[in-house]
Amino acid sequence: MSNPQFRLGVIVNPFAGIGGALALKGSDGAQVREKALAMGAEKKANEKMAKALSILEALSGKFTVVTAQGEMGESVCVSLGLPYEVIYSPSCTQTEGEDSEKAAQAMLEANVDLLLFAGGDGTARNICNVVGAAIPVLGVPAGCKIHSGVYCVSPAAAGQVVSQMIAGELVSEMEAEVRDIDENAFRQGKVIAKHYGEMRVPAELTYIQAVKMGGKEDEALVLDDIAAYVSEMMEDEPDTYFVMGSGSTVDAIMEYLGLENTLLGVDVVRQGKREASDVTASQLIALTQGKPCKVVLTVIGGQGHLLGRGNQQLSPEFIRHVGKQNMIVVATKQKIRGLHGKPLRLDSGDERLDAQLSGAFTIITGYKDKVLYNAV
Numbered sequence: 001m002s003n004p005q006f007r008l009g010v011i012v013n014p015f016a017g018i019g020g021a022l023a024l025k026g027s028d029g030a031q032v033r034e035k036a037l038a039m040g041a042e043k044k045a046n047e048k049m050a051k052a053l054s055i056l057e058a059l060s061g062k063f064t065v066v067t068a069q070g071e072m073g074e075s076v077c078v079s080l081g082l083p084y085e086v087i088y089s090p091s092c093t094q095t096e097g098e099d100s101e102k103a104a105q106a107m108l109e110a111n112v113d114l115l116l117f118a119g120g121d122g123t124a125r126n127i128c129n130v131v132g133a134a135i136p137v138l139g140v141p142a143g144c145k146i147h148s149g150v151y152c153v154s155p156a157a158a159g160q161v162v163s164q165m166i167a168g169e170l171v172s173e174m175e176a177e178v179r180d181i182d183e184n185a186f187r188q189g190k191v192i193a194k195h196y197g198e199m200r201v202p203a204e205l206t207y208i209q210a211v212k213m214g215g216k217e218d219e220a221l222v223l224d225d226i227a228a229y230v231s232e233m234m235e236d237e238p239d240t241y242f243v244m245g246s247g248s249t250v251d252a253i254m255e256y257l258g259l260e261n262t263l264l265g266v267d268v269v270r271q272g273k274r275e276a277s278d279v280t281a282s283q284l285i286a287l288t289q290g291k292p293c294k295v296v297l298t299v300i301g302g303q304g305h306l307l308g309r310g311n312q313q314l315s316p317e318f319i320r321h322v323g324k325q326n327m328i329v330v331a332t333k334q335k336i337r338g339l340h341g342k343p344l345r346l347d348s349g350d351e352r353l354d355a356q357l358s359g360a361f362t363i364i365t366g367y368k369d370k371v372l373y374n375a376v
Helices: 030-038 045-059 074-080 097-109 121-131 155-166 183-187 219-236 248-257 281-288 316-322 333-337 351-357
Strands: 006-012 063-068 084-088 114-119 137-141 171-181 193-203 241-244 267-270 273-276 293-298 327-330 359-366 369-375
Touching (some): 006 097, 045 114, 045 137, 074 084, 097 114, 114 155, 121 171, 137 193, 155 171, 219 333, 248 267, 293 316
Parallel strands (some): 114 137, 293 327, 327 359
């Protein structure tokens, strides 16, 4: 089975940052942009996106770009000779924030693995309005205001993180804040920043203190960390049915909870108690239908299967009911590294469902420690 190409969404706000060099304190608003251009401002956002994308040259053939027409992404792909597909066309040459939002919506529907965008805090707000926590995003800093945590420190740093994802290396996932300031107040010497939301952002791999022992993970400590984190998630959602898939990592969570576990079967936990054990596919659907539900899965070591090996009770009908956003994947970094860059495998028995689920998965690898990893 060949691995599908990584689908990289690219959005450029071509007017980002044009007011900075002219001391206009931002680029928001058509009047500010017109004034900046009349004063001779240069548009630099595509140049910065090019610095990020140029790092991906060595990975030619392993990814394709999904982007917007013209200066919103297409032009930089043409200049670098990257394979691309245009899925959004702005109606006017001078694009607005709504164009960033419409492009982001198109990429969300196109199931991109990562959305890379160039802009400032206003662009981050636009992207957050549409994407939220649905897919991983990463910002290339190109604006006058960069208060949000979704941006890399430089275009080159953004390119490095993207290259790691495309190459199948482990990258951490963090929840980063989107912030923006009031530009009118800023021009009057006042900094009024506001929180607008959070998005999922890939970052270079980090280890939490508890699991870094001589450069290697201590398996028992890591499993305790994972179990403690999942346990907190259960406490925060007492009315949710947590379906516990098979495998040793899930078994460690059940042991941490003080509950008996069917190692090679599927159990259901709610409010700290085991509601059902070793359920069949039909029993699972009957028990959870119409109710809030999450499923806890682990990766089969060496093979990388997430669905279809030892957990056939998780039928396509059930997985559709749960949705990818409610699939909690747990594994140690050591187990993921053991895949040697091979993707996770989805074999639900429904090829269309597998295609819908494919792409980046969040994997809990410790206490509030997560990585992003691709599945096919």
